[in-house]
Amino acid sequence: AIDPQFDENREKEGTHKGHDVWGPVEEPEQLGIHGTHVAVDFDVCLADGACLEDCPVDVFEWVDTPDHPESEIKADPVNEAxxxxxxxxxxxxxxxxxxxxxS
Ligand code: SF4
Ligand code: F3S
Ligand code: ZN
Known part of the structure; x- marks a missing residue:
């Protein structure tokens, strides 16, 4: 599961499509957490897709993550605002x- 205290326990390593990326990032195996208000732990996501289907305001889009051990696509919170x-x-x-x- 994602660490809800990620913003205290991790460092920002950059940005992606307008949102923060929280490390550590070591591509392609370790991708970190994408987003801050809506945060997705890419190393936990296994591309179930329920979040994309159910979000009423289409916050998520698929992003390709080839060679990640859990899944080769991830739900990216591109519209977290x-x-x-x-x-x-x-x-x-x-x-x-x-x-x-x-909160
Ligand atoms: Fe999640 Fe979308 Fe609801 Fe925000 S609006 S909590 S991203 S389902
Ligand atoms: Fe969960 Fe969405 Fe990934 S439902 S497993 S974050 S695609
Ligand atoms: Zn992203």
């Missing part, structure tokens, strides 16, 4: 890869 904090994605992800900071 549009999140309405409904928490559906957090509830449906089977591996708890997503943290939404609704």
């Amino acid at each position: 549009q999140c309405i904090d409904c928490m559906l994605c957090v509830d449906v992800c089977p591996v708890d890869a997503i943290d939404v900071d609704a």
Whole structure:
């Protein structure tokens, strides 16, 4: 599962499509956490897809992650600024890869 304290326990390593990436990143095996308000641990995501299907405001898009051990696509929170904090994605992800900071 994603560490909900990732913003204290990890360092920002860069940005991707307008959101932060929290390391460590060692491609292609280790990809870190993408996003801050809507954060997806790419090393936990196994491309279930429920978050993409259920998000009412289409926060997520698939991104290719070839040669990652869990899955070769990931749910990327490209529209995290549009999140309405409904928490559906957090509830449906089977591996708890997503943290939404609704506070
Ligand atoms: Fe989408 Fe709701 Fe998840 Fe925000 S909390 S990313 S609106 S499903
Ligand atoms: Fe990945 Fe969970 Fe979405 S496994 S694709 S973050 S439902
Ligand atoms: Zn990203």
